[in-house]
Amino acid sequence: MNKKVAFIINPISGAKDKAKLPDIINSTAIEKNVQVDIFHTARPNHASELVRELVANSYSRIVAVGGDGTINEIARELVGKDVELAIIPQGSGNGLARHLGIPLAVQKAVNVALCNSSELIDTATINNVPFFCTAGVGFDALIGNRFAESGSRGFSTYATIATKEFLNYKSKEYSITIDGIVYNRSAFLITIANASQYGNNAYIAPQADLQDGILDVVIVAKPPLIFGPLFAARMFLKKIETSQYVEVLKGKSIKIKRNEEDYVHFDGEPGKMGKELKLSILPSSLRVVF
Numbered sequence: 001m002n003k004k005v006a007f008i009i010n011p012i013s014g015a016k017d018k019a020k021l022p023d024i025i026n027s028t029a030i031e032k033n034v035q036v037d038i039f040h041t042a043r044p045n046h047a048s049e050l051v052r053e054l055v056a057n058s059y060s061r062i063v064a065v066g067g068d069g070t071i072n073e074i075a076r077e078l079v080g081k082d083v084e085l086a087i088i089p090q091g092s093g094n095g096l097a098r099h100l101g102i103p104l105a106v107q108k109a110v111n112v113a114l115c116n117s118s119e120l121i122d123t124a125t126i127n128n129v130p131f132f133c134t135a136g137v138g139f140d141a142l143i144g145n146r147f148a149e150s151g152s153r154g155f156s157t158y159a160t161i162a163t164k165e166f167l168n169y170k171s172k173e174y175s176i177t178i179d180g181i182v183y184n185r186s187a188f189l190i191t192i193a194n195a196s197q198y199g200n201n202a203y204i205a206p207q208a209d210l211q212d213g214i215l216d217v218v219i220v221a222k223p224p225l226i227f228g229p230l231f232a233a234r235m236f237l238k239k240i241e242t243s244q245y246v247e248v249l250k251g252k253s254i255k256i257k258r259n260e261e262d263y264v265h266f267d268g269e270p271g272k273m274g275k276e277l278k279l280s281i282l283p284s285s286l287r288v289v290f
């Protein structure tokens with residue numbers, strides 16, 4: 001393959017040891033006769049800086065080695081460009097990679113990253129911040145932020161925070177405008193999905209398609225605590241739309257008004273934004289190898 005390929009490894013993503021990755025990448029590259037260079041991120045947003053330099057230096061394929069946060073930092077620099085994104089899933093959730101069917105096994109994923117061709121997928125923005133999988137407001141945005149503030153990682157911390165916050169959390173009022181039609185809803189959370197899942201095969205929008213030019217808007221009412229496990233089971237079985245607590249709408253241009261500045265999440269990254277959120281889709285705007 002006559003391409004200049006760069007791998008960007010996020011050393012802190014996920015839980016797997018990444019010490020052997022450079023050897024696997026280099027030996028596969030020799031076998032496939034591809035020129036590769038490997039970089040490591042040293043801090044948040046470093047991946048974006050690296051990508052800007054790599055694009056300026058004529059790399060034609062950039063491989064994100066990490067999770068959805070790493071992909072976000074890399075892909076945001078590639079939207080609208082001819083440079084391809086490939087993925088070695090090494091995150092905690094790997095939502096985009098799982099949606100695309102990219103193998104979780106390292107050697108297989110490296111083969112795909114070096115040998116497969118790319119297709120165009122849709123990307124999206126929330127108040128001009130790019131996202132590729134999901135973005136949203138409400139309970140999951142609160143938990144994501146609390147989890148980040150806690151400074152510790154791991155599922156047990158996450159579950160403890162989620163259970164404690166669930167008991168106190170009150171649904172909030174939102175005015176949602178989708179392609180000009182207004183929906184007023186009291187919601188536990190609202191997820192805007194480009195891809196179908198949060199990660200770990202938790203399908204919040206099972207029908208979401210990365211190549212349909214449409215965003216899925218999933219509005220969830222607060223289920224009683226006792227329904228929590230059933231709700232989770234429906235997510236993993238791709239049946240969330242059958243829940244009485246879920247409403248799914250679709251559109252290209254979405255505005256969400258809420259009563260105050262509050263938390264958001266995009267691709268699992270926590271953040272805070274104002275009362276008014278504008279979400280847009282950019283159809284066929286990113287070349288992804290899968």
Ligand SMILES: Nc1ncnc2c1ncn2[C@@H]1O[C@H](COP(=O)(O)OP(=O)(O)OP(=O)(O)O)[C@@H](O)[C@H]1O
Nearest residue numbers: 013014041042043044067068069070091092093094
């Ligand atoms: N050297 C570094 N030190 C600390 N943070 C880093 C470093 N390099 C990258 N990061 C940050 O690590 C964060 C987490 O990465 P990422 O989202 O890929 O992993 P994850 O959260 O385990 O996976 P997923 O998003 O799939 O659940 C990113 O937000 C990125 O900014």
